[in-house]
Amino acid sequence: MPSIETLEKFITVVESNKHDEAIELFYTEDSSMQENLSPPRIGRDLHLTNERLVLRRAKSLSSKCIRPVFVNGDHVVIRWVFHFDWKDGTSTDMEELTYQLWEGEKIKQEQFFYDPAQRIPKTNS
Incomplete structure (x- = not known):
């Protein structure tokens, strides 16, 4: 079970838009x-490679945890x-x-659970 301190550090790193660092550390x-x-990806190195590819395509990123965070033993929902x-002038929310x-x-x-339609980039005007 993660300590509250560890969970807060994890959230802070992600909200600092250091997603690759969060993978390395946590x-x-x-x-x-x-x-x-979809089938799961296995292995921290694969997660890092995938995340860095995404981050390289981004001109900027904003990451926000919407509280509360739910913790039940070893299970956490954020x-x-x-x-x-x-970088191509589009954006994604x-x-x-x-x-x-x-x-x-x-x-x-x-x-991760999300509506896949969100992944379609929008053209910025």
């Missing part, structure tokens, strides 16, 4: 990430709101719930 080496009902301004299984002070499994 995920187990063999962690899994799953988008909705509501996130993200705004991406992409995402709101999601993430369901996490923690192993001590690190995330072992994570599944």
Whole structure:
């Protein structure tokens, strides 16, 4: 079960838009990430590679935790709101719930729940 201090540090790093750093610091080496009902991606190195590819496409990013955060033993649910301004002049607004299984002070499994239609970038005027 994560300590409140660890959970708050995790949220702070994500809200600082250091998503890759959050993966390095707070995920187990063999962690899994799953988008909705897609097959999970396994392994922290794969998560890092994927996240860095996304971050390289972004001109700017805003990440916000919408509280409360729900904790029940090793399980945590967080509501996130993200705004991406992409280098190609488009933007994306995402709101999601993430369901996490923690192993001590690190995330072992994570599944994101969101409307896939949000992933379609909007043209900025």
